Each structure stands twice: as C-alpha cells, then as structure tokens.
Amino acid sequence: MTSTRSKGIAILGSTGSIGTNTLEVVRKSRGAFKAVALAAGNNAVALARQIEEFRPEFVSVGAEAAAIELKRTHGAACKIGFGPAGAAEAASYDGVDMTVSAIMGAAGLLPTMAAIEAGKDVAIANKETLVMAGPLMMAAALNAGVRLLPVDSEHSAIFQSLAGHRRSDVKRVILTASGGPFLDAPLAELRSVTPEAAVRHPRWSMGRKISIDSATLMNKGLEVIEARWLFGLEPRELSVCIHPQSVVHSMVEYIDGSFMAQLSAPDMKGPISYALSYPERLECGARPLTLAGLRLDFSDPDPQRFPCLGLAYGALEAGGAAPAVLNAADEVAVEAFLSGALPFTGIYELISRVLERHTQGAVSSIGDVLEADRWAREEAGRLVSRQTL
Numbered sequence: 001m002t003s004t005r006s007k008g009i010a011i012l013g014s015t016g017s018i019g020t021n022t023l024e025v026v027r028k029s030r031g032a033f034k035a036v037a038l039a040a041g042n043n044a045v046a047l048a049r050q051i052e053e054f055r056p057e058f059v060s061v062g063a064e065a066a067a068i069e070l071k072r073t074h075g076a077a078c079k080i081g082f083g084p085a086g087a088a089e090a091a092s093y094d095g096v097d098m099t100v101s102a103i104m105g106a107a108g109l110l111p112t113m114a115a116i117e118a119g120k121d122v123a124i125a126n127k128e129t130l131v132m133a134g135p136l137m138m139a140a141a142l143n144a145g146v147r148l149l150p151v152d153s154e155h156s157a158i159f160q161s162l163a164g165h166r167r168s169d170v171k172r173v174i175l176t177a178s179g180g181p182f183l184d185a186p187l188a189e190l191r192s193v194t195p196e197a198a199v200r201h202p203r204w205s206m207g208r209k210i211s212i213d214s215a216t217l218m219n220k221g222l223e224v225i226e227a228r229w230l231f232g233l234e235p236r237e238l239s240v241c242i243h244p245q246s247v248v249h250s251m252v253e254y255i256d257g258s259f260m261a262q263l264s265a266p267d268m269k270g271p272i273s274y275a276l277s278y279p280e281r282l283e284c285g286a287r288p289l290t291l292a293g294l295r296l297d298f299s300d301p302d303p304q305r306f307p308c309l310g311l312a313y314g315a316l317e318a319g320g321a322a323p324a325v326l327n328a329a330d331e332v333a334v335e336a337f338l339s340g341a342l343p344f345t346g347i348y349e350l351i352s353r354v355l356e357r358h359t360q361g362a363v364s365s366i367g368d369v370l371e372a373d374r375w376a377r378e379e380a381g382r383l384v385s386r387q388t389l
C-alpha cells in the first residue's frame, strides 16, 4: 500500500471462515491493515483470543451474558458491546475505513446498512444481504458515496474481468460453480445424504450454511442475484456453468467472442486481500496455483440435480420481496436439514412451497424486507413442523 497509515478494518463475523481468513490477511499485511473493530456471534472464546492478538478498539459478541464475561476478562483491552446494536457499532466504528461484512445470513443486513450509512466502504462476503435488499443497499451506497467491493471469489473474478472494459461490450457473465459434493452422486440417493456428507465441500473450507448451499447450488443462485445488483446486470446476462476444479472463479464474455477470466487456487485470502487493498495487490499468503498438469472442465448445470438454481432465477425475475423470501426460506431449510428435521431434497421442496405461498409485492424500505423475511421464516417453520416434506 502507498499510504503509511494502516487502513482501519471492521470485521463482522470475525470468528467465522471469512472472518478468520480476513484476520490472516491482516496478519500477513505487515501493518497495511489494522483490525479496529470485530463482531462475533456465540464464539466468545475465539473472540477473546482475537482481542489478545489483534488489540481491536471495540468488539461485539452475540449475547449480553457473554459480553459481561468478556468485560470481566478483557474489559481493560477494548470496549465491548453485544447483539445487533453491538454489531452495528462495530460496523460503523470511528477509525474504520472499510467494513468486512461476513456475518452469516440475514443477521448481517442491519450492521451492513449501518456501515454504509456511516460512510464506510464495505467488502461484502455476506451475499444474503444483497439478495434480500440489493436495490436498497446499492442506492444507500450511492447516496453515501461508499464502495461495495466483492469478497465472494466469483464476484471478485467478475470485478477483475470487467476492469478496463466498456459495459456495453459485455455479452454475458458466467459464474462458475464446483457442483459441490454430490455432482456425480446417483439422483436417487440425494434424498438420504447426511449433513456430514453435505458439508464436506470438495474444494473449499467454509461455514456450514454456505457449504450446504453449495451442495444444492442455491449458493450459485444467491450469487446470481448478488451479481445482478453489484454489477447492474440483467438476469439474461447472467449464466452459470459447472467447473469442478474451482480454478476459474468466473468469466466475462465480450461481444467479439473474447472471454476474460480470473484464475487462482481456491483460497479465500486472495479475493479478501484484493477487496481490502483495491486497487493495489498485496502478498497475502494465498496458495499458489500450479499450471503444469492443470485440467479445467466445464459443463452446464443439470436442473434435475440442482433445482434450487431455478428457484433463485425465478425469485430474481419476480423481484420485490421474492428474493428475501427465497433467502429466508433457504436459511430455515438448511438449518432444518442440518438438525435432521428435513431430508436433503426437502430443502428445495420447502423453499418452493414458501415461494408459492408468498403474495407480498414491492419493497420500498428495509422494514418491508424484514417483514418479508419474518413472514417467510414463520411459513417455512410451520411447514417443517408439519413434517410433510
């Protein structure tokens, strides 16, 4: 980095997979970045270790009781908050230049909006927030004059492949998907796959929710919606292809037949580091890519194997609150699958039933989005408890 002052970073979800990878980038940055504020959920033990190593000025934890205990043990080291207000305070803390939004799921929406409204640039990993409230978030970012930089490897690849080109020359954007652990499994066996098998992603080590979303390809559906808002693309300009090696992280096809792609070993430190240091690049400790012997396969996703992808395109086309409903129903479905209350194939069935029952139209405020989220969770919960899926 050219500046001598450390760039102040807030990390929402500091104890998760993206959060710990971000702290690894901070560690390797030789002072280019400083973790000023951290927000976690339940893992107060890991948060305490992060306070000791990174000396943030403010941290937030999920529950008040955990915050009281942290104050007793680490209160002299930093200010401590809790709950949604604490996460929002971390997101907008003084001295923070960029907030990394990496809380899992809808819980990230309000703190991410708090960061934007406080004028912080946002490195966005939490795709669910853009799925729920894409137009509102993009408008808020424009209004506050802040940048939303992608952390998702696919969106980072698209961002890098679009750089230096005219938007009018883009023919389409192709998001790559590994296909997850069941790419070649017999279709008849999908109903009975276990949570342990489903979270075992062949290429990436990630949190449980995104790992299940990768197995159903809902993750790619959410990413299509995320790309629609981040890059201002129409749904017909966004396509998905299966690429099991996860080396080409996404591509842009131009009207002259040229493809621009970004390749690297599957390691989230690369896209995280690029978002933090943009437009510069830093050595970040990401795994190197060996070209010799590299094999790259591409195929179209099978709609029978991955019906959730169609649900996401449908919700994007329907617009309004439909993407927020899709997202909330997916969160409930994944949780129900992980706890044994739903079979793997029940994830698709549950989300599609909730979407069918949904009638709410346009959304014009974050309040409308949260109402759609609440309704969908209630509806999905009711369907799970009836055990008809």
Ligand SMILES: NC(=O)c1ccc[n+]([C@@H]2O[C@H](COP(=O)([O-])OP(=O)(O)OC[C@H]3O[C@@H](n4cnc5c(N)ncnc54)[C@H](OP(=O)(O)O)[C@@H]3O)[C@@H](O)[C@H]2O)c1
Binding pocket: 012, 013, 014, 015, 016, 017, 018, 019, 039, 040, 041, 042, 043, 044, 062, 083, 087, 101, 102, 103, 104, 105, 107, 125, 126, 127, 128, 151, 152, 153, 204, 205, 206, 207, 208, 209, 210, 268
């Ligand atoms: N992992 C990846 O490689 C990857 C790649 C691209 C995008 N993403 C996206 O990044 C986000 C995070 O994914 P992940 O894999 O890092 O998930 P993860 O490992 O499950 O971590 C989630 C983080 O969110 C925190 N959290 C959860 N609920 C919270 C709440 N109510 N308040 C405050 N913190 C809360 C957790 O805290 P505790 O652990 O302390 O409870 C944890 O730090 C997701 O939106 C995902 O789609 C992830």
